[in-house]
Amino acid sequence: MNRLYCSGTMTNDQDSKSGKLQKLSIGARLASAGIFCLITAGIGVLWAAANNHISLRRLLGICGFKQRFDLPCPGCGWTHAAQAFFTGHIIEAFMIQPAAAFFCIVAVIAALFALHRAVFGINFGFLKNLFGSTAGISLLLISAIIVILAGWVVTLIRAILENSGH
Secondary structure (H helix, E strand, O other), X not given: OOOOOXXXXXXXXXXXXXXXXXXXXXXXXXXXXXXXXXXXXHHHHHHHHHOOOOOOHHHHOXXXXXXXXXOOOOOOOHHHHHHHHHOOOHHHHHHHOHHHHHHHHHHHHHHHHHHXXXXXXXXXXXXXXXXXXXXXXXXXXXXXXXXXXXXXXXXHHHHHHHHOOO
């Protein structure tokens, strides 16, 4: 008998009678396909902007925080880092804005999982546990805030050193 076990017990995504993984509903598969398409479209826009096919400056404008305080805001460098990342300059992206490069990796992984869910209709247990609970979502939000603040600290230190002449 072909049963899937995890430490001798079935996971939440397995049918208790057959031991097979539960398939996602059509709605969940379409939602996953939509997520994949949105992430892919965002990557395409960033790639097109990096290759001068479109201009994001008109859409995004100039950073008012930086103009007012002469320091980078938490989002400064994100667009340039993402453009570098999605044109294959991954190390450069980390040098420009580490948090943005990290979130680019997360976006690629999320797109791959969404594509897999849409095509094969398999629900990943760890994703259900992560996104299906308040504790999981809180952990994701706190982690994201820490990564964003850490990236901002790096860009602030870099800006302060550049302004002081080092």
